[in-house]
Amino acid sequence: MASKLTRANRTGWLMAFPGVALMTLFIIVPFFLAFAFSLTNQRLASPNAAEYVGFENYSDLLGVAVFTLEPERDDSGAVVRDGDGEIEYPRLRNFTRNNPDYPNLAGKREWFSWQSGENRVVVLASDVVFMKALVNTFTFVLFVAPIQAGLALCLALLINQKLYGINIFRTIYFMPVVVSIVVVSLLWRFIYSPGDGLLNNVLGWLTFGAFEGIDWLGRTDTALPSIMAMSIWQGVGFQMVIWLAGLQNISPTLYEAGEIEGASKWQTFRYITWPGLRNTAVLILIVITMQAFALFAQIDVMTQGGPLDSTQVLVFQAVERGYGKQDISGGSTISVILFVIVLSISLVQRYLTREK
């Protein structure tokens, strides 16, 4: 079998060679290197030789602990409250720093907490920044993937008409995709600028001055949504073109048949267009998900992960650690974790959208 595969397809292999070689060199080899580095303490530049450290990098990133803080009590055993009536708790640093009684908490930091009666239950993580990056990345994907795909489909339906000058609209919608993401990010930084930024000005004008300027990228609650909105706008044109290709693959005879049978617009979409787009939809879902997980340039240019880690994402952290902080092993570990996440999600998507 093997010899037949190589001999019968010699031309095929020859033609595939440049692509396969480049992919091996720049994708497959680096991946195995990343996995190898993640098990060592490899640095970017160091006179010290790298040592094998096992899964220490993984436990440094993924370590989590739960701890119940009991309120401060005075001598009579009553709960101490501050001026506003809030219960006072001892500082976490008393337990997490230099406290031999709690070795499992050493070096961990508060990730989030909730109230449980008089006690406060705190979830601590070894690497809070990584945890926040993980959550932010998932949030980004969960919002961007469906909204971008849906919007792209709407645009594709709009421009899939035989109108005079429709190519102008196609060009306009596709333009942001062609412009470098770094340039787009810089421009959107001006749009989101606090004070007299474009967006604040427009909103102020629309509301006759009632709108108070928002520091879009400087607030923890608006920074990530702002980046989502900008990313959706930037990438939607590309998805639109894929949808459009799918739409134009649907045979016009089906539409004619539908028209003769008196199908409404909705029925045409539901029973002709949508089933015809099935394979396109699977492709788009997987492509968008993978692209969204790779979010980097926008963060790097617009927020650097701030304010207060509200826009930290995995790829930015991998680069920041690997190059910025010269910790190649830490950056590699994040890359491997990201790879596992994206691979599992893609497999699940394949399974859910399989031909039944």
Added chain:
Amino acid sequence: MKHLRNATALAVIACAGTAQAQTELSLWYHGAGSANAEEALVNQVVDEFNASQSDWTVVLETFPQLAYNDAVGAAALAGELPDILDVDGPVMPNWAWAEYMQPLGIDEAKLDGFLPGAIGRWNGEVYSVGLWDAAVAMMARKSVLEENGIRIPTLEEPWTREEFDGALQTLKDTGNFEYPLDLGMAWTGEWYPYAFSPFLQSFGGDIVDRDGYQTAEGALNGDAAIEFGEWWQGLFENDMAPGTSQDAADRETGFVEGKYALSWNGNWAALPVVEKFGDDALFLPAPDFGNGPVIGGASWQFGVSATSEHPDGARQFIEFAIQPKYLSAFSDGTGLIPSTADAATDTKNYNEGGALEVFYELSENQAKLRPVTPGYIVQAKVFEKALADIANGADVVDTLDAAVDEINEDIENNQGYGHN
């Protein structure tokens, strides 16, 4: 000197063989596409050096500043470093430790009278030397301060913390400014540790414990540091200064346009202020928060790469470049502070009565080097993030603790960074 003579002898022998046996020395420089005359000046130094002797030909290659450190790192991994490098002062210990650079081996008598910030030392040896230094000052307007009854501080008697905080409140109460103080929060990156760690040092803390550079515990999360952190957070909580989302354009022109009353900025930004306000412009020393006024020192410097086969030629070039006439020429061309007082007297801006003379004194009297350790490049990033987070309202103590943990872990992962 002995090396030099041997090398010259060798070179002479080599020359005897062929008519033009000049040895090529490669030089990498970070200033490609710089806005001022910097690039042209480096070219001029190289040309004049090549014309001045017949042993060496220096070949210059320039890089954009943002890509420069990456290029050096990549070249080091590939074993293709140039003979002569330029290096940012605080990064130099890292490059020396990572074996990108070798000791300069320069006769230290030649560095007499140089500003401390212009000489790069690591483990007791000189690795790099700079043609200039930079300094930061509190830019202000005499008329504004006098109008509001604020004392104009001097080098001998800088503002105390109470005076400085009071001045900010007074300026804020006038309502004439968007913010009383512009710290330059829009300039992410090295600006944070360069411009703001001196405040921390003046409070009595530091980025890392300089006694051995093995821990940040106590330095970055001790009482002094916590006090600094709370003061720092207060600046933003009380709307004294624009925060991390400051518009970059406002940073460039806000002070000149009158949006801010005070601006914490470097000497490179001073000339437009002088042009706009003339005699009204003031460049004030850093406030004294209890442990003396401090500003950051050290800028870009020249050194010899570890893999250079001709360190004697490289050294000869660097000795040629630090002649007073080039120090003055660079200062005139770029607005930076010349490394020696002698050179300063020959410059347009730093001579007696020159518009920027005060910066030379600031650099001489207040400048403190950033932590001299290979770990600095990581510590700078950790410090930057901690300051941005505190400015955005994060808990001061927890943030500083986390920064200490990260710095200590990094020092440990690097086996103490080879301090001896």
